[in-house]
Amino acid sequence: MQKLITAIIKPFKLDDVKAALKEIGVQGLTVSEVQGFGRQGGHTEVYRGAEYQVDFVPKIRVECVVADGDAERVVDAISAAAQTGKIGDGKIWITAVERIVRIRTGELGDDAL
Amino acid sequence: MQKLITAIIKPFKLDDVKAALKEIGVQGLTVSEVQGFGRQGGHTEVYRGAEYQVDFVPKIRVECVVADGDAERVVDAISAAAQTGKIGDGKIWITAVERIVRIRTGELGDDAL
Amino acid sequence: MQKLITAIIKPFKLDDVKAALKEIGVQGLTVSEVQGFGRQGGHTEVYRGAEYQVDFVPKIRVECVVADGDAERVVDAISAAAQTGKIGDGKIWITAVERIVRIRTGELGDDAL
Amino acid sequence: MDKGDAAWVLVSAALVLFMVPGLALFYGGMVRAKHMLNMLMMNVYCLGVVPVVWAIVGYSLVGGSNTGGNGFVGGFDLVGMSGLTGPDAGPTYLAAAFALTFAVITPALISGAVADRMKFAAWAVFVPLWVVLVYGPVGTWLWGGDGWVTARGGLDFAGGLVVHINAGVAALVAVLVLGKRKGWPGDPMPPHNLPFTVVGAGILWFGWFGFNAGSALGANEVAMIAFWNTFLAGAAGMIGWVVVEWLKDGHPTTLGAASGAVAGLVCVTPAAGFVGGTAGLAFGFAAGAICYLAVGLKYKIGYDDSLDVVGVHLVGGLLGTMMLGLFADASAVGGEFHDGLLFGGGTTLLVEQGLGALATLAYSGGVTFVILKVIDATIGLRVSEEDELRGLDLSQHAETAYNFADIN
């Protein structure tokens, strides 16, 4: 069994997070651009005098499937690398993966990582 | 334990869904732009006489991690807010979260929400 | 109970994957653009003599919720359609869905698919 | 025709034509992405249909002999460009081409008001009708052989009345007839591509030199002065708008800078060849500040003028037309016309300017209303709610503006 680690982080922390994961031996991950809503609050834009409240803040979602035993370590690495201590640093959550396949080879489980 | 609620909704319903979630006390969520394929069907574009069938429809994915006990209420709120009654309103699904961390503070579980 | 199948594939394989899923009766799916990091390696860009290493490769994430019994077949179909045999073909993973709702009708479970 | 004059008018006509894609970008950048192509199309369509109408009948209406000499409606003697033959006809073709560029851009201005909700088929019919029934007559009043406004002493150097008030009031009528966009004013409708808007404004400014200085119809001293005034008014318009919004909203915006420059250029249009010195600054500052305030009116009064054609063109055009009643200065430019109030001419010119403006408001507003009602009753003016939501690009044109994701 594997775990899927999903982290929502500040965009400018992506490089640090990637480096930290590489360092602890993670070999692959998938990222996407998302918009976050939370305590951090958004900003106001003004167009020809009309104010327009944007509640969403750009974030990056990092997804990484890891072997069961590595999950803890990966969460810690992301957490350390993504932390600024200011509001909006984001979340990391873990869900269980029942099966994983590497498409190229058909390898399953930890071999697919 | 927490639940991850994932909803695929019509883009113009995002504001309503956000408002509905805010009202029932949800403090954070993450959204992303996705393309949906389903019953709704796509559209046809024409460029210099060449027809080009687009099967995908723009959708918004809303992800929200909530405390176990809130999941039901959150699904209902999204459902009510996102419904138009027309084909393509989307889906909501729930998966189990094993662990969640707030990066800023290291808080765990419901405290991280 | 349903399964959520998540596949990370090469963008130009999307059409094939969609066709393969359609063929085996899958009625809906959701796709998004993501960036992958893995064995495949990225590329180098040069701007006014300054080299700039891009580690990420564009990928497509396909998400598909299916009935428990169909999961195997769906994974196989995606796998077959997305395979080129070259590095970077991507992964497919399965997670458990506890509940799924069709927003339009409120239908639950397999009926919501 | 002097070849230096010819060279300048040829260039000016090309410059004004180039304003059309400029306007398309300026407007297009402000709409949401799903309506982008429709906005571009409404503009470029004017470049397609108006020249056809112009060659057949439009130019005759403005440039032909006055029907019955009453100065209200133009003539029909140049219909189909008849009788133009041999090299001597060259200057007439040039005059027709230069005048045509104005007839193209004037209806195009209206597109910004009706953005995001008008059936393209309705627009396709509206433009030629409006050019013939509204633009033609109003053009005759000022620039035809013996136009009644000009005959009374009213002034309009390059189109304060004929272009901006004319298009501006038509825009106001159109948004009242069409109704609001779904969701306005509650839903956010931010611009989707402000760089386009900025470049569009740059192209407009560039072209406006042809518009204003070209209206001197030669590479003469009046052209030089008009060029100078155009430059100053665009600049002061930008500064006026940005300063006021900076004080009021807390930020100097790019959209404000672009809008202010356009407002200043609109305002100096009727006056460009009739004032001297630094008067262009006055027109610009006034327009920048006042048009900024005017665009807020729509929220108070409740008409959905999508891209502020009323606030910028109607208000800016009226402002410039009336300010000319103050600042006109025949000696500064060596012309023969009534001086404005500030230059010892008393209120005569002010009155004539007001009269011309009122007549334009009434005529253009009224006829535009009738045209739109007829179209509404036949073709229908508005797209369905669903089409509006999907976006006009898909529903009207079966196209999408951008495809950044490569999936093959």
Next chain:
Amino acid sequence: MDKGDAAWVLVSAALVLFMVPGLALFYGGMVRAKHMLNMLMMNVYCLGVVPVVWAIVGYSLVGGSNTGGNGFVGGFDLVGMSGLTGPDAGPTYLAAAFALTFAVITPALISGAVADRMKFAAWAVFVPLWVVLVYGPVGTWLWGGDGWVTARGGLDFAGGLVVHINAGVAALVAVLVLGKRKGWPGDPMPPHNLPFTVVGAGILWFGWFGFNAGSALGANEVAMIAFWNTFLAGAAGMIGWVVVEWLKDGHPTTLGAASGAVAGLVCVTPAAGFVGGTAGLAFGFAAGAICYLAVGLKYKIGYDDSLDVVGVHLVGGLLGTMMLGLFADASAVGGEFHDGLLFGGGTTLLVEQGLGALATLAYSGGVTFVILKVIDATIGLRVSEEDELRGLDLSQHAETAYNFADIN
């Protein structure tokens, strides 16, 4: 040289140069995002290499004294701009610069056909060879001292033969030699940025006034008439294309409007200074409708002309060249040339036009074929399949066009 004439030719040369980035945008908007920069680069590269070639040998080939006076190949007396000194040489420099702009844009037109699959190194070699070996001679036939086509009475005002048929047939040969893009015609290859295409078309139209009216080589009556015809043909081209596609496909498209305008402008190019009245409308309507139909041929016949250079430039150029055999009207413009069939000149001109067209098709097609085969045998013409899939921007230029996501 009259200063008014000089002013207009200076401006015209600048306008035609500006068509190159316009063409780059027009084409670039139509390709997929991953090939965007390559498309831009193929165009702007012409602005780099052709002037160098032109100063060294190209201008001499077209503008120099005819070699042996046979009217087939130009001379070598102006190689390296030799002998041009003192202010009297000014007009020659101007003529060289104006002619140069045509030599830049003609090969650039071909880029649209070979889009998305040609090695940049191959293009880099192709362009200077083609300009010297193909453009130079064909230019001499029409515009050199005693070009044989002109000497026989064939007409080409601003480049129907020299520019559009010439580039169009080279484009056809090139796509046949290169082969289809991977996935064509099955895979969708929608335009990635239609606003760019629309603005590009606007810039092209703006510049086309310099192209056509500038070809009168002065601010004279012919320039005025050519300006007028250019205006009408672009407009009617748009309307012609849009009306036909609206009837046939159900929607009036933005891409259709832009394409139709370009088709109309192409078609009137050979004729702009040789017809009068409203003939420009005829050229435009015909081109809009026929080029729209012609772009569909590639699917039937099976050649992958990515952006329809054949459908628009070859077909539009042929159409205009032959229509001139019908519409040429010496008295309308005060010129001395054979009248067309409709103006009492019989079939003489039609025959000469056809002869010039055939010669251009044969010569340009043949030599282009040889050049491409030589390049293919040495450098190789096509990128690898993998490079094609990754996109030519990354594989040829190590760049990406857009980076909208800020990650730092």
Next chain:
Amino acid sequence: MDKGDAAWVLVSAALVLFMVPGLALFYGGMVRAKHMLNMLMMNVYCLGVVPVVWAIVGYSLVGGSNTGGNGFVGGFDLVGMSGLTGPDAGPTYLAAAFALTFAVITPALISGAVADRMKFAAWAVFVPLWVVLVYGPVGTWLWGGDGWVTARGGLDFAGGLVVHINAGVAALVAVLVLGKRKGWPGDPMPPHNLPFTVVGAGILWFGWFGFNAGSALGANEVAMIAFWNTFLAGAAGMIGWVVVEWLKDGHPTTLGAASGAVAGLVCVTPAAGFVGGTAGLAFGFAAGAICYLAVGLKYKIGYDDSLDVVGVHLVGGLLGTMMLGLFADASAVGGEFHDGLLFGGGTTLLVEQGLGALATLAYSGGVTFVILKVIDATIGLRVSEEDELRGLDLSQHAETAYNFADIN
């Protein structure tokens, strides 16, 4: 004033104005998306504030009578355009407008260096101060009534000293005072929209014909030669840069092509009307190759010149100014000035060119430093780190450049 001359100068002034949005796009495409509007705004703001300053005092400083006749500082007799009345003043308005366009674009050039980190309020104050205190005097040295550099025999046709060295050294001082961008040079800062950069370069080139050939102040032979040289140098600049980078980095890039063309145009600016034949190619090739190498210096020396204003404008301007000392050729253009070293004039001109360059470096560098220090001590020059990270568009202008996602 001859009408042909007037036509050309009118057009040229419009063309140079159009360079400002061109420059905005050229630069804007190179910054990251979150700073895009700020880059555009820094440029268009120059179009707003400089004309206002110019009408009030700037033009007098350059175009007025020399104060005390010392050739160092201009006069005050034209303050507020006083005394200009009647049609005879036309040419003065035109001269003021043409000169104004140069005063607008020169400070705009500096914006590329300070990109992504300067408070807009600081820029808003910097520009008018710099125009009055730096541009005014240096302009007087060369182009004022009896400028001391010109009086000694130094040459600057269209702005090698006054525009490019002047802006280039100010840019260098500015980046040293401002400091590096957060993350530079470690973090990747790739261009966000290279198509904009390419189009911007195209607009710049188009406008540069007005800049250089317009500096002949008439549609005369010198204008024709300057046009030709401008064409060749832009082309050779592109080829020079692309060839060197292709050899060195392995790829010919679109950004390189655009940059090389601009470098070539910069380099030929001081020389455009003073050299003939194919000398333009020499200026272009040299600039393309050398400026390419020069932009790498910032990584070695460690100054963060965001968009290479130093590498392109300072280095290119110095190169052209000194090369003119070699290539100036009075007989080629029928002028009266010292010939360059290669044309038998010895080292006299080289020395004068060097002297002018040194004086500009010292004066502009010094005064720019003082202005910036004063602004830093009062308003503050830099945005906060957080504002830099969020992007200048949001923090300075409360706007975002792009909104491609439609959510309603």
